[in-house]
Amino acid sequence: MSRDAIFGAIRRGLRRGALPEDQAMGLRARLIAHPRHLIPARSRVSRPEQVALFLRNLEKEFATYIRVPNTHEVPGVVADYLAAQNLPTSLVMAPHPELQNIPWVERPLLQLREGRASPDDLVSIQHCYLAVAETGTLMLPATAERPTTLNLLCDTEIVILRSTRIVGAYEEGWDLLRAEHQNSGKVGFMPRNVMLVTGPSRSADIESTLELGAHGPRRLHVVLIDDDETAL
Amino acid sequence: MLATSPAFKENASRAMADPGLQKALARTRPQNPAKRAAAVAGLPEFEQLRDIGRDIKNHTLAHLDFYLEEWEANVLASGGHVHWCSTADDARAAVLKICQAAGARTVTKGKSMVSEELAINDHLEKHGIKPIETDLGEYILQIRNEAPSHIIGPAFHLNREDWEESFRAVHTHLPKDRVFAEKKDIQAEARTLLRDKFLAADVGITGANFLIAETGSSVIVTNEGNGDLTQTIPRVHIALATIEKIVPTLEDATSLLRLLARSATGQDFSVYTTFSTGGRRPGDLDGPEEYHVVIVDNGRSAMIGTEFQDMLRCIRCAACMNHCPVYQTVGGHAYGWVYPGPMGSVLTPTLIGVDKAGHLPNASTFCGKCESVCPVKIPLPKMMRHWREREFERHLSPATTRTNLAVWAWVARRPQLYRLATGMAARLLKLVGGSKGRIASLPFAGSWTKTRDLPAPEGETFFTRYARMQRDEA
Numbered sequence: 219m220s221r222d223a224i225f226g227a228i229r230r231g232l233r234r235g236a237l238p239e240d241q242a243m244g245l246r247a248r249l250i251a252h253p254r255h256l257i258p259a260r261s262r263v264s265r266p267e268q269v270a271l272f273l274r275n276l277e278k279e280f281a282t283y284i285r286v287p288n289t290h291e292v293p294g295v296v297a298d299y300l301a302a303q304n305l306p307t308s309l310v311m312a313p314h315p316e317l318q319n320i321p322w323v324e325r326p327l328l329q330l331r332e333g334r335a336s337p338d339d340l341v342s343i344q345h346c347y348l349a350v351a352e353t354g355t356l357m358l359p360a361t362a363e364r365p366t367t368l369n370l371l372c373d374t375e376i377v378i379l380r381s382t383r384i385v386g387a388y389e390e391g392w393d394l395l396r397a398e399h400q401n402s403g404k405v406g407f408m409p410r411n412v413m414l415v416t417g418p419s420r421s422a423d424i425e426s427t428l429e430l431g432a433h434g435p436r437r438l439h440v441v442l443i444d445d446d447e448t449a450l
Numbered sequence: 451m452l453a454t455s456p457a458f459k460e461n462a463s464r465a466m467a468d469p470g471l472q473k474a475l476a477r478t479r480p481q482n483p484a485k486r487a488a489a490v491a492g493l494p495e496f497e498q499l500r501d502i503g504r505d506i507k508n509h510t511l512a513h514l515d516f517y518l519e520e521w522e523a524n525v526l527a528s529g530g531h532v533h534w535c536s537t538a539d540d541a542r543a544a545v546l547k548i549c550q551a552a553g554a555r556t557v558t559k560g561k562s563m564v565s566e567e568l569a570i571n572d573h574l575e576k577h578g579i580k581p582i583e584t585d586l587g588e589y590i591l592q593i594r595n596e597a598p599s600h601i602i603g604p605a606f607h608l609n610r611e612d613w614e615e616s617f618r619a620v621h622t623h624l625p626k627d628r629v630f631a632e633k634k635d636i637q638a639e640a641r642t643l644l645r646d647k648f649l650a651a652d653v654g655i656t657g658a659n660f661l662i663a664e665t666g667s668s669v670i671v672t673n674e675g676n677g678d679l680t681q682t683i684p685r686v687h688i689a690l691a692t693i694e695k696i697v698p699t700l701e702d703a704t705s706l707l708r709l710l711a712r713s714a715t716g717q718d719f720s721v722y723t724t725f726s727t728g729g730r731r732p733g734d735l736d737g738p739e740e741y742h743v744v745i746v747d748n749g750r751s752a753m754i755g756t757e758f759q760d761m762l763r764c765i766r767c768a769a770c771m772n773h774c775p776v777y778q779t780v781g782g783h784a785y786g787w788v789y790p791g792p793m794g795s796v797l798t799p800t801l802i803g804v805d806k807a808g809h810l811p812n813a814s815t816f817c818g819k820c821e822s823v824c825p826v827k828i829p830l831p832k833m834m835r836h837w838r839e840r841e842f843e844r845h846l847s848p849a850t851t852r853t854n855l856a857v858w859a860w861v862a863r864r865p866q867l868y869r870l871a872t873g874m875a876a877r878l879l880k881l882v883g884g885s886k887g888r889i890a891s892l893p894f895a896g897s898w899t900k901t902r903d904l905p906a907p908e909g910e911t912f913f914t915r916y917a918r919m920q921r922d923e924a
Binding site for chain 1: 474477478481482493494495498499502506512513514515516517518519520524527528529534535536537540584585586587590603604605606608609610613633634636637638641644645648649663664665666667673674675676678679682683693698699700701702704705707708715717718719720721722723724725726727728729730731733734735736737747751752753754755756759
């Protein structure tokens with residue numbers, strides 16, 4: 219039995235048997251408390267500075283963004299972006315209530331289909347769970363309302379983010395996910411898949427030179443809804 | 451993978467005479483250290499984070515059995531499957547069994563060095579299952595039937611013309627007159643062709659940068675998105691991981707992730723850092739139905755409690771090889787097995803035996819650069835020295851080396867004789883060096899002086915100079 223052999227060899231190396239129960243309890247307490255380590259100072263700033271840091275990092279990683287004051291503006295800026303980039307107006311959208319509540323009918327030219335992405339979809343609209351200012355990273359946990367394929371199969375991914383959902387460090391994101399996401403039954407809080415996305419896809423495999431547009435989206439565009447008054 | 455490590459010296463000579471490789475090395479040699487330095491400069495806490503990274507890994511290794519059990523329980527609770535494998539044979543059999551149960555004809559693969567170590571591709575092919583590498587660098591290596599030469603930039607030894615030649619030779623259904631004017635044309639062709647492979651595959655195999663005990667997750671870090679397509683589209687996802695990849699919590703993984711991309715590519719964070727936990731949940735619109743982790747020992751557990759335990763901290767960033775004067779001269783293939791550079795020089799003898807890989811820990815100038823850039827502070831030069839000692843103890847080093855060392859040791863243990871001999875040598879070499887103070891050729895060191903001059907001593911040994919300075923001060 220490989221399992222027994224591996225545990226046996228590890229314990230021989232550590233010169234002990236199974237971990238004594240008192241020590242195991244201490245380690246279980248550490249897992250439950252999941253203590254934070256040092257968090258870089260760069261994201262420990264005021265709310266407006268955090269949002270500015272997030273946007274700076276987005277641009278540094280070759281993503282683009284536009285800020286709008288409320289959800290009513292979203293259909294217009296999405297339509298304008300598609301026109302400017304010469305992209306089709308048929309889109310696949312995450313079936314998320316926050317996206318469904320956007321008044322898309324104001325732009326009847328936009329054809330929205332809800333669901334997972336198919337190989338023929340060129341543009342996706344994804345709901346951003348939260349974003350991390352530290353590196354301009356989007357946290358996209360997979361749920362029924364947030365399919366993973368929207369982050370992968372389309373040439374262009376448009377992400378809708380509310381500024382109240384921008385946090386400083388990754389650790390704040392994990393704590394929000396722990397507090398807000400529950401699975402059924404015994405399964406812990408972790409969704410099946412959590413993608414941390416920082417800019418559009420790229421590769422440096424050919425002559426160590428960075429080229430955008432590897433296997434994932436070639437473009438990543440963030441529509442930031444400024445719903446956080448303290449961040450303005 | 452058949453090891454050519456015993457032929458390191460011949461491999462190295464061939465590598466130094468290979469114009470294509472030397473062109474590639476000249477390109478990356480200054481680039482990678484500069485990128486890392488810029489990323490490190492952007493994070494003032496980087497040095498503190500290195501200590502934290504080392505401590506997290508040390509804590510985990512000291513309780514490895516406990517964290518593996520916790521991790522296993524959480525994988526099972528989230529509906530995943532765990533396959534324990536002591537040896538490479540066990541792991542190959544486990545992967546094949548999952549693929550066969552899934553009725554797999556094609557398997558897409560994300561980049562995984564463990565998969566190289568286990569030679570998974572050969573095993574699948576032997577049983578009629580077609581593995582398709584999807585990382586751009588791994589894809590071309592599969593076409594060319596070559597091994598990776600670097601653990602994160604597997605095809606860095608190739609030049610643009612090699613890519614074009616291979617693509618034209620293999621993608622024969624595409625127009626012959628198509629233009630590869632730029633690198634992005636090559637990348638675009640691979641993207642288009644591989645898209646269909648992602649969609650058709652029955653199983654996706656990825657590696658794992660981390661396993662997380664708290665949640666039962668496996669983590670992959672990529673820039674291309676190929677790993678995510680590999681683990682999202684097919685019905686079955688297999689994550690291949692070795693036992694030392696485990697960390698306790700998301701917070702522990704996060705601290706190590708702050709070090710990983712900066713040390714590896716000089717990015718603040720890689721484009722896709724993805725945490726997978728179990729298979730598709732009720733209501734999910736996509737994702738694999740089955741999630742398997744093939745967890746492999748293959749020699750790691752035997753390192754615990756030895757002077758090589760610290761090597762298990764390695765997070766495979768490649769900073770050591772990017773900064774190594776030896777690697778940067780001979781490239782990765784010369785090392786002759788899966789893991790090149792300083793980390794390979796320590797790891798390879800443990801995994802394939804010091805009798806086969808004894809040259810590798812000797813292929814070091816002991817400049818210490820690898821240790822100084824290692825994100826988890828692995829004392830690589832010290833461990834290479836341990837290997838040299840073991841090699842000597844087991845009488846594996848060549849007779850001339852042993853005789854020379856014995857002569858030196860005999861002299862060095864006789865201080866008066868030693869000082870007399872070194873004093874004479876210093877004066878003699880000063881004379882040979884002449885007014886320029888440089889020696890253009892030396893008997894017994896011809897190949898060393900062929901490409902450079904030896905700076906001549908100034909005619910005085912350290913001991914005499916030190917004594918003189920002490921006297922002068924007094």
